[in-house]
Each structure stands twice: as structure tokens, then as C-alpha cells.
Amino acid sequence: MLLLPLLALFAFPLCLAATKDTREDLVRLAKAGNGIIKLDERTYDSLTASDREWSATIVFTALDTRRKCGPCKQFQPSFEAVAQAWNKVPATSRNEHFFAIADFDEAPKIFTKLGIQSAPVVHNYPVAEGPRKPAHGKPYPSTYDFSNGYAPEALAEHLSLYTPVRIPYRPPVDWAKYGTFAATGLILTTVARFIFPLLKSRITWAIITIGTILVMTGGHMFVRIRGMPYSDGPNWIAGGYQSQYGQETQVIALTYGILGGAFLMLTLVAPYQTSKSRQQLQVWLWSIVIFVMFSVLISLFRVKNRGYPFKLLL
């Protein structure tokens, strides 16, 4: 009866040594990859071994150009930046968490094994053994939610939940932005003498104001907040009442602009026409423009709202 536990006791330092070896292996691999371990099937298994005393972040991606994975390429710099930030952590904590990357073209078997069908995917493997084992005790990886975009700040913040210490990620100083700022400021100060009368002119302000109003009522904020595309191939008008593409904003703002402009022409410009025949031509022209553009607008609205019962010309 005593034999079995005793044997286990003997085996214990051995497996400790084994994990220690793996850890050193991983540290070496991470160092070679500048903080990121490039995974193949073997290293994947040892990194995610069920008795691991470290945590790991693995991104499953497909960077090869043949795969045409736009999001993968978009995400890669963020991931590298965060992994590199982790390099600044002192070695004792650094070796508690590993960043790794599994590319579809180098280790397709991992993808089939995990049933991953899309990329990029970020898995966080919590510690499975030892004091840092999470309270819920589940060794399964959790997936990072990309709904907040690919920005490195959000990624670092989220991954810090799994690392022993916070990832000291700091966004790089955006010299381009400051440079543009400084240059713009410089240009503005030099040409201030010329710009100032422009700023004092109500025409400038009228153009800015009315432009803003047209763009806003054209639904620009919807397109921006929802990240709608400019158009969907040849379809530039999105189906459905609660949706629109970027191009629609432009068309609608232009339509509103023409209609409003026609009203202004009728009210402000036509009466000052001193010749009767020209005035009549103008008035009729703008009236027809209003009628036609309004019909166009209604027909556009009927595309969006199928149940709308009214229509003009079209």
C-alpha cells in the first residue's frame, strides 16, 4: 500500500524538473522570437500542457498573403506591441506568462484540433497548477472579444487580467500627430493676417454651419458610429429603414442642399433680378428643380421604407 504514494513521491521532482525544462525551453523560444513564441504542434502542446504553471496568450492567425486575412494583418502590430511591452517586465514575472503566435500555414493541425475556422482569434490560457491558478479552477482558455476593435490599449488592458503583473503597455508617442499639430499651428500663425478677415466673415461661418447641418441630417454620425462601409459594391443604398451606407450621406446631403439652395434662390436672388424675362426663367427653373428633386427624395425614401404610400413624379 505504501509503495504507490512512495513511487509518486519519487516521481514528483522528476516532473517538476520536466516542467522546469519546458519553462526554460519556452523562455528561450520567447527570447528568440523577441517576446513571441512561434508555435508548431509540439511547442503548442508543451505551452498548453495540462500541468502548466504559467499562463499564455496565443493568437491564431493567418498572415500569409495568400490567405487574404485583412483583420489578421490589422491586428498583428497591436499584438506585437503588447508582447514587446511585456519584455520590459522583470524576468521573474515575465516568465510567468508567454505570448505565442500560431500561423495557419505553419501549424494547420492546431487549427483543426481546436476547430478554429476564423482568424484572428486570441486565446488566453490560465495557469493550471500552482498558486496563480484562477479561483474558478477551470484550465480552459478564454477568447478575447474583438468587438472593441484591434487597438493595443484595450488588448493590453484585457490581457492584464491574466498576467501576474500589469502589462506596462504605453502607446508610442505619435510624433506625426504632434508634428502635424505644430506645422498647422505655424502655418496658421503666419497666415493669420489673411485668415482673420475670413474668420470674421459671416459667409465662412454660414458655409461651415450649413455644411455641418447637411452632413449631420444626412446621417453621417450613423455611418461613423456604426462603421458602415462607403457602399456595397454597386449597391450604394442600404436596404432597410434603420441602416445606410456612407455614400447615401453624400447623396442625401446634396439633395437637401440643392432643395434648400433652390428655396434660397427663389427668396433671395430671383427678386433682385431686374429683367422680367430672366426673372421668370429663374423662378420657373427653381420651382421645377424643387419639384423634381423632391420627387427624387421621396423615391429614395420609398426604397428605404417600403410601406410609404405617397409618391410624386417618380
Next chain:
Amino acid sequence: MATNSKAYSLPSNVSPETVANTSSLLRIVSLALISGAAIASRLFAVVNFESIIHEFDPWFNYRATRVLASKGFYAFWNWFDPTAWYPLGRVVGGTVYPGLMATSGVIYNILHALHLPVDIRNICVLLAPGFSALTAWSTYMFTKEMKDESAGLLAAAFIGIVPGYISRSVAGSYDNEAIAIFLLMFTFYCWIKALKTGSALFGTLAALFYFYMVAAWGGYAFITNMIPLHALALILMGRYSSRLYVAYSSWYAIGTLASMQVPFVGFQPVRTSEHMGALGVFGLLQIIAFAELVRSHVSSKQFQSLLYASVIGAGILGTAGIVGLTYKGWIAPWTGRFYSLWDTGYAKKYIPIIASVSEHQPTAWPSFFMDLHFLIFLFPAGVAMCFKQLRDEHVFVIIYAVVASYFAGVMVRLMLTLTPCVCVAAAVAFSSLLDTYIDPAEPNVPKEEAEATEADPGAADAPTTPKKAKKASAPPPTLGDFVGKFVVDEKKPHGIFGLNTRLAVILNALAMLVFFVLHCTWVTANAYSSPSVVLASSNPDGSQHIIDDFREAYYWLRQNTPQDAVVMSWWDYGYQIAGMADRPTLVDNNTWNNTHIATVGKAMSSSEEVAYPILRKHDVDYVLIIFGGLLGYSGDDINKFLWMVRIAQGVWPNEIQEPNYFTPRGEYRVDDQAPPAMKNSLMYKMSYYRFAELFGGQPAQDRVRGQQISKTSPTLDYLDEAFTSENWIVRIYQVRKEDLLGRDLKLANAFEAGRKRKKQKPPVRRRAIA
């Protein structure tokens, strides 16, 4: 003009007094008719359905009003509601804008004092239409200040029937906005009047109505920032005047003190960033007023420049002070709801509960057109007219237009604040057009000038006045031409020749107005008059069929459950349960406690075993869900489910994870391919429990998602189905008590079903080593 030729003749034997009297009578009659139209078009909801309180928030307001009417104002003020946010409760008096309830209470008491025994419900239902008539009147007053009475009447008619305002003020929509838009417009009117006349009386009136607004609606912050913005713009334009000083100071001092009397607002006006703009402009005005005063008494040039420097210094010091206080935490930073207006991604990231409300979604252009119709393109034209004159009050409309159109683009709900501005600007544009083309006077153009312009059209545009000449001499030469083209000279002869052009334009305009009325009536009748408590569908013969599942279920709760039975549901239905079923709820539409809501979200999105302890700990007796799969009602809980998951994930990121509720391909499915987390969730099980049985062996079809539900019904071990309404929209489940024998409920169920208990590994026994 030497000779006045007319396009058509007017009777010349009418005295000016008769004209004035008749026009004022006509104005009164028109306003009365506009009020009538405004009220009548809001009664679709009552005619099509019945006199009933709509939607969600109004149910709370109605409940609070009933307390106020039956127990008096002080009881309402001190009302602690133990049934809301069970077990926390809610201090209603201190967490509510009491303006709406107080208004209804006053009307109720007046009517009863006159021995008119009107039911409080009918007052609540008809309050919004009544106030819409007042809104029309206040818009008339406001627009009158912008242009004249005829523009005012047009604006009143527009706001009376425009869908953008009707959407929040149909009969039964008993919400804060119902009275708030009237208060908004009237406060703005008083402000403009105070500014124009420099009268402290109107400044005080503006402050009083501002106070009423603060008591009525959280959107008062719009006024708090609009008026300072206007004042600041006037100062920057070099239009400081003592009128501005008097108007602003009286409004700010009295208005701020008054607003602090509302318990829910309290010390916010001096402690939060939303209100700091108003305080800053107040300080700036004092400094400028002081400098102006000193300047008028001192002539020394050096002293004046010293004064100038010290004013700038004081301004910088004051700004730094506010920034420093914010940094130190004495002044609270922007609250999430306001902050999300500027940083549009903020809410989605940090406060999913704000992002989850459909009213807080951005607005696509069809909504703008639906709500404003042809006003939407008259709006920029009207703003351009304001630029043409650019008196102080026009600056206000311009700022209002820009700010409100941005806000309306970011949040659907803020379409409401844009609408009055659109009506005013559009009325200015439209009435200018009518003025121009109705005026019978024809232009009196000297013969030679007419010929000259025929020969050289550019000559007519040449700058003539000194002002324009100055502009033309500004560095970019194109600017002068540009100005000359559009800022036309009032003194130049102008007018319309002939009758045919007049008729063309006026008939076109009238046709548009008719179309606008048709559009508004159609939209109001079809889109904005549904109570959403009662649904309507049409029978094959075209008659109306009423779907009354909500009230059926709420009344079932009311009559079949003990008074203190706690009902858990998603927060949308909290107010309705409290109002109609009169039962305690865990969470409701007053979403003040995110953790509590996340707890409900967690219970709904986890498996039965995980959810049961949560339910028991919160004393939940019944769980109520909304299920539209049978009828095709798309606003049901399965469609809202992802928000529950997201909100729960915000608090328990380790336990609830949104990706688990999607298939590996990233789809949201409820059929056989649904992921295990979805299938095991309490919400899924409750929604589809016994759903397949309805189809009697046929494939069960979810009519909202358009997917087939698996034939085997989910099993529930910890809940019992208690009630399902006629069309299955509302399903109520009773939470089982713990098993009497102390068994796990799952095992007890299995035992009762006659299934054998699964063999488990025998527990490891320790054996002494000997």
C-alpha cells in the same frame, strides 16, 4: 420707388385699424385651430386603442402620479418604494424629476376643486396632447421674435403636427418629454426676450421656467449649456451689451439657485462639469462688465491696457481654477450619458447599459426624413436666412441648429430637441418665400438700369455700399465677389414681376404643405400611435385584432400570486410589472444600479444550476420573460439576450463571455446548431420550454429568428411553468423552493420521473496506514 405697379390689386378702402384688428383676430383663430389640430392628431392612440398609458417609463410616472394624487405632495416627496429594486428599494422622492407628476397633480386638484371628478388616468393620458398645444403657442412666440407673426404661425403649425415631436407626445405617452418641450421653447423665448429688451423681468421668467424644466426633465442640461454658449458667442462676436449682462446674470443667478431646490439635482449645478460652462460664462461676463465700467470712467491709455491685461489674466485664472478643481475631484467629470455624446464609442465600451437602449442608437437619414419631412431641407435654408440678418437672436438659432443636429445624429432620442429648431428655421424660410411672392408690389426698375443689367449681368453684383466695398478689399479677392453675390442689398429695387411666377411658386408651396399634412397624419397614425402595451394586427377581413398578452399576464400575476411575490424580469418590464401587476421587481427602467442589472443578466444567461442560487438569494418567486417566437414579435427577450450577456460580462468577465453564445462561425442561432452556453442558458430554456409541442410533430418554427427549433423541449428542473399568455408573448415561471428532503432539485426530479440515480464513484475513504 416712384410709381408702384401692382401684380394684382388690393382693396384700398380699408382703414389700417381694420387691417390690424382683422389680422390679430385671424392670428388668434389660427392659433386656436393649430392647437386643435395638434391635440387631435395625438388622439389616434386613444381612438385606435383606448385611453391607456403607453410603453415603459410612463407606467412609473403614472404610478407615482397616483401616489401623489391620493396621498398628497408630502407623502410623494418622502415616498420610499420598497418594491422596486428588491431588496434595495428606491427613494423615489429623491431620484425623480417631479415636474411631470406635480403638473398632473395640480391639474387633478384644480379639476376636483371645480367638482369635475376626472380620473387621474385620463389626466395623465391627455397631458401630452394638452401641452403640445402650449408648445405650439410658445414656438409661435419664439419665432415671432426671429421674424414676424406670420412666420410664428407657420412654426406653430409645423411643431403642432410634425412627427418628430408627436413621437414623444401622443396621448398616453406620459413621459417627461411631454411637458419638457413646451418648457424648453418657453425658456428660450424668455431668454431671447430678456436679451432683446435687457429686462430683468424676462430674465427672471426665463429662470423660473428653467427651474420648471429642471424639475421636469434631465434634458435641462441642454438649456444649461445653450444659453451660455449663445452668450459666449455674442461676446466673441464683440456684441457684449448691458442687455446681455442683465439678461444672463438674472437668468443664471436665479435659475441656478432655483434648480438646486430639486432634490435629484441638489448641488450638481456647482459640482459637475455639465454645469461649469454656465458658471464660467457668468464669471466672464462679470469681468467684462467690470472692465467696461472702469473703462468708461478712466481715459488713460496705459491704464486701459493694464485693465485689458488684467481681464485676460482673471479669465485665465478662472479657467485654471475650474480645471484644477475638476482635476482635484471637487467637480465631478462628465457623466457617462453626456460623455457618450462626444466620444461616441465610449458608451459601447464602458457602459453597455446606455448603449443597449434603442433610443440611444445613432440616427440614419430615413429617420430624419420620416420625422421632419420637407422641413429637413427648409431647415438649412432657414439657417441661411438667419445668417443674412444675424441679429443677436439669430445667433441663438444658428448655434441651436448646429448643436442639435449633431446631437440628433448621435442619438435617436435627441431628435426631439432638434425638432423645435427645425420648425423655427423652416418657418422663417417658408414665410420669407411666401412674403416675397404674395407681396403685390412689382419692382420699379429704371429703364436704363434694366438695360444695363441685361447687357452686363456682372454689373448688378458689383459692391455698392461701403461695407461691402471694405469686404471686397479683403485679401482674398474672391471673397468680395462671393459676398456680393449672396448678401443682397435691401435698398436695391426688388420684387417679382407678373402673376404667373407668383402662382407657380405659391401653388408649389401650398402643394408641399398639403403633402406635409398627409405625411404627418400617415406617420402619426401608423408609426407613433401604438401603445406597445397592446399590440394590433389585422384579421383576414381587414378588421383590427387586438393582442393583449401583456395585460393578460400582468393581471394574472396580480390576481394569482401573493402581494409580496418577487418577480424577476429583464429591466425593460420592471415599470410595467410594478404598475400593472403591483408586484416587487428586481430591476426596472430606472437603471441606476448596474450590478443589480448584471445580476439579472447573469441569472438569465447562465445554466439553471448556476442561476438557481442567485434566484433564491434574491427571494425570486416568479421569472417573467417575453417571447415572440410564436407570433413574430421581434422585441422579445431572445433578441435582447445578447445585451444581458454583455452587461453580465461587464461585471463577471470570467464567468459570462459573449463569444460563447455564438456558433463557431459567429452566428446567433437558436436552432440545433446553437452553442451549448446558449442552449443551457435559463433564458433559452424558458423561452423554448414546450414550444415544440405546439406544432404537434411538425417542425417548430421560430417566427422572429426564422429558425427551426429542435423537437425535444428543454427540461427545467428548478423552475415550473406557471403561466403562458394566449399568444405566448409573456411566459411566467415559478421558482421552486428547495427540496424538502434536502436533495438537489435535479436529483429529486429524476427520482420522481422514475429514473435511477446515476451510479457515482463511491466517496474516497481514508484508511489508516498501519
